[in-house]
Amino acid sequence: MSSITIFDPAMCCSTGVCGPSVDPELTRIASALHKLEAEGVEVKRYNLANDPAEFVQNEQVKELLKTEGADALPFVFFNGHLQTTGDYPSNQELATYFSIDPQQLETKKPKLKIDLKSI
Structure with a gap:
């Protein structure tokens, strides 16, 4: 089975997709990861912040934290091998590595339009 493991910087929640101002990059990677799981x-x-033991174990x-520091997070591993540090992989990189169509990782806007005048 293919795998991706991400060691994120300290965030307020497990994905960082919370609070009043959400980083669009965190939303993109959370969505892409959800689709990869599917x-x-x-x-x-x-x-x-939430899983420090995983970083130590x-x-x-x-070693990366010792040499590069927490500013080098996130660390991204594909199938147990370090692929990137400091940035999340693009959807294209994810699609290429996991041999899927990049369009499968794109977030599509809903096509439903609501006409508020008719309410």
Whole structure:
């Protein structure tokens, strides 16, 4: 089974998609990860604020934090191999790595339009 593991910087919740001002990049990656899960990819995500033990137990992550510091987060692993640090992979990169159509990872706007004048 294919997998992606992300070690996120400290955020207010597990995905960072909460609060009054949400970073669109966090929304994009959360959506893409949800869609990857639907395609059978195992997704693990750890937040430095909520899951510090995961950062300490993983020797490679612990060493990266020691040498690069927390500013280098997120650390992204594909199938156990470090792929990126400091940024989340693009939808195109995810699609290429997991051999899926990039359009499957795009967030589509709803086509339903509501006419408030008719209410």
